[in-house]
Amino acid sequence: MVDLIHGDDAAAVNALRSAVMRLSRRLKHQRVDESLSPTEMSVLGTLARCGSATPGELARKEHVQPPSMTRIVTLLEGKGLVKLEPHPDDRRQKVVTGTERAAAMLEESRRKRNAFLAGLVEGLDEDEWAKLREAAPVLEKLAHL
Template identity: 80%
Template sequence: MSELSPDAKAAAVDSLRSTVMRLSRRLKHQRVDESLSPTEMSVLGTLARCGSATPGELARKEHVQPPSMTRIVALLEAKGLVRLEPHPDDRRQKVVSQTEEAEAMLAESRRKRNVWLAQLAEGLNEDDWTKLQAAAPVLEKLAQL
C-alpha cells in the first residue's frame, strides 16, 4: 500500500473536518427538546455513555471549566434531567446521574436523528453503503482519541 504524501493527508484532514462539521450542524437541528443547549445535551450524552460522574469529572470530559459545569448541572437538575447524590467515598463531593426523563429524552433524540440519517442515506448506492460501513469504526476511533 502506498504512503500518502503530506499534502494528500492535509487535504484529507481538511475534507474530513469540513464534512464532519457540516453533518454535525445538521444533526444538531434534529433535536427533541429545543430548550436544552447543545452543551446540556452533550453532558446528558456523556452521562448516558459513561455513567454517573462528579461535576469535576464531567468538566474534564466535556472540556469546560468546573464552575461552568456546576452551572450546567444545576440547570439540568432544575429541569429534572439529572440528580445529585452524595459521593460514596468523599462526602464533600456529589455524583451526577441522569434521570429516567433524561434517558427517555435521549432515546427519542437518538431515534429522531437515526430516522433523519436513514432518510438521507436512502440515496446511497451499495458501494457507498460499503464505504460508510468501513468508515464508521474509523470515525468512532477518532472520536475516542
C-alpha cells in the same frame, strides 16, 4: 504527523474536516428539546454512556471548567434531567446521575437523528453505503482519540 501531511492527504484531511463539521451541524438541528443547549445534551450523553460522576469528573470529560459544569448541572437538575446525591466516600462532593426522563429524551434524540441519517443514506448507492459502513468504526476511533 500533521506537519507531514501534504498534497492529496492534506486535501483529504480538509475534505474530512469540512464534511464532518457540516454533517454535525445538520445533526444538531435534529433536536428533541430545543430548550437544551448542545453542551447540556452532551453532559446527559456522557452520563448515559459513563454512568454517574461528580461535577469535576464531568467537567474533565466535557472539557469545560468546573464552575461551568456546576452551572450546567444546576440547570439540568432544575429541568428534572439529573439528580444529585451525596458522594459515597466524600461527603463534600455530590454525584450526578441522569434521570429516567433524561434517558427517555436521549433515546428519542437518538431515534430522531438515526432516522435523519437513514434518510440521507437512502441517497447513496450500495458501494457508497458499504464504504460508509466500513468507515464508521474509524470515525468512532477518531472521535475518541
